[in-house]
Amino acid sequence: MKDIIALLKKGSMASLTASIVNFFIAGLKGVAFILTANVAMFAEMMHSIGDALNQLFVFIGSGLSKKAPTERFPFGFGRLVNLVLLFAVIIVGILAYETIREGLHHILEPLPVETDTTMLLINIGVLAIAAVLETFVLYKAGKELLQQADMPYDGLKPITTSFANMDRAKPATKLVFLEDAVATGGAIFAIIAILVARFTGFSQSEGIASVIIGLAMFYIVYKIFMENAAGALGEHDPRMEERVSQIVLRHDEIKDIRKLFVMKEGDNLHAEVVAEIDPDLTSREVNRIRDEIEKLILKQQHVTDVNMEFELNDGKRTWPKTQDDLDRKPKY
Known part of the structure; x- marks a missing residue:
């Protein structure tokens, strides 16, 4: 009770x-x-x-x-x-x-x-x-x-x-x-x-x-x-996806985003991110990057869960579609 x-x-x-x-x-x-x-x-x-x-x-x-x-x-x-x-x-x-x-x-x-x-x-x-x-x-x-x-x-x-x-x-x-x-x-x-x-x-x-x-x-x-x-x-939230992409790409060690979506779960938002990084980074550095980015994403309105993974940089630009997206500074 x-x-x-x-x-x-x-x-x-x-x-x-x-x-x-x-x-x-x-x-x-x-x-x-x-x-x-x-x-x-x-x-x-x-x-x-x-x-x-x-x-x-x-x-x-x-x-x-x-x-x-x-x-x-x-x-x-x-x-x-x-x-x-x-x-x-x-x-x-x-x-x-x-x-x-x-x-x-x-x-x-x-x-x-x-x-x-x-x-x-x-x-x-x-x-x-x-x-x-x-x-x-x-x-x-x-x-x-x-x-x-x-x-x-x-x-x-x-x-x-x-x-x-x-x-x-x-x-x-x-x-x-x-x-x-x-x-x-x-x-x-x-x-x-x-x-x-x-x-x-x-x-x-x-x-x-x-x-x-x-x-x-x-x-x-x-x-x-x-x-x-x-x-x-199960619906995605394009507005929050844009904001999360800005947060991720502003990090100096992130080269690109392979996959990103933000799913609405009732009142809450669940973020899934697959980012590209250099192969020279150590596991300790990768964990630090994950912690820093997830902390910023979790500060966003209604976001309660973040799952972030990494892939090696393939040299091809996947995200964002235009340079304007990179130039916009996120609010956090």
């Missing part, structure tokens, strides 16, 4: 925070449904419960993926997080389908506009609180995302620059960030739709907002599914 708790402490804190907040929001929406008997609010409550359970599942999966390799699984459990997220996006896909279906139903058969001011204020108040809480989670997820991308995360950057750096974040953090971006925007859209329906009589506005939210959720399904399907199969 202690081992499981220790692993869970390494899980995605963004997922855990989002799960707790969404359970609280689901409770608020449940109270609003009891008070107003609004069917749309009941759907919102079920949506929040689905998000909360989904994010809790992602938190558990991201923690268990840190389990050390065993005799049966010698390569570790890194890809477990990819499998968990593939399951998670199925849930998101189901919620997206139901959201769009409900929205189309409201467009084709709109419900009477709510005229009771008290009921209207309760619905808007709950959605406003949900928007504020989701914005808080979005900010936390964006901050964690930028930290993982090794980018500045002060001020409003977790909201304004996170989208441009999503590809460099861990899969679980990326999912939570996208889900809460849609949830925050969805709450705001819902408030606008309710006000439009109330003051213009255009009751289809709520259905239109629901369809837009559902389509945004399908975007999450597409993006997360494609990335994690590739991760589960």
